[in-house]
């Protein structure tokens with residue numbers, strides 16, 4: 001959750017507006033995942049000495065469909081002096097990439113007209129999951145041989161990461177090309193035979209494992 005404080009006042013005090021506020025970038029969300037719903041707090045602080053009115057909330061711009069307000073779109077909110085009112089903006093995206101929109105509103109602050117703030121979200125795809133994407137490949141293709149014996153055991157994350165192989169750790173988090181397990185599957189720069197011995201797995205399966213390693217080889 002991100003808190004953005006906009007200090008608005010209708011009588012004489014400082015009223016920041018436009019992109020100068022909040023590091024010049026508006027509201028920035030990073031590392032959100034596709035499908036996540038993220039709630040943003042937008043707090044209006046009335047630092048003046050008369051009621052602050054805010055109305056005409058509107059979210060527009062290229063990716064405005066990814067951002068929405070829970071309510072208030074047609075309402076006017078009244079904020080008493082020395083009070084704070086919080087509005088919620090939600091973000092949810094069905095595709096990865098950088099999403100940009102803006103929120104704008106009007107207030108009774110003299111001379112400020114329509115106030116607009118950028119909204120930006122950097123959306124990532126779901127990381128590859130060990131439990132859902134990787135372990136099932138091992139269960140089907142590898143565990144028959146790499147099971148409970150003392151050598152490389154592919155029956156669980158902990159066993160995989162133990163490094164109990166004759167070649168040391170077989171996974172280097174973040175480096176699939178250097179990881180011995182991937183080299184064994186691709187038959188590149190190995191001793192012994194390419195894996196799976198006597199069987200085969202698809203290039204998509206190899207790339208799922210490689211992506212999971214490149215994403216940090218987490219127990220996820």
Ligand code: HEC
Nearest residue numbers: 141142145152165166167170180181184192193195196197
């Ligand atoms: C039919 C049995 C069999 C299957 C199935 C099999 N392996 Fe192996 N694996 C072996 C044997 C035997 C060795 C040791 C000899 C060698 O390295 O060629 C080995 C070695 C390895 C090594 C190197 C271990 C070390 O100690 O350095 C890795 C990594 C590996 N296998 C991964 C896999 C993966 C991943 C799968 C499934 C996609 C798989 N293996 C399927 C029998 C198998």
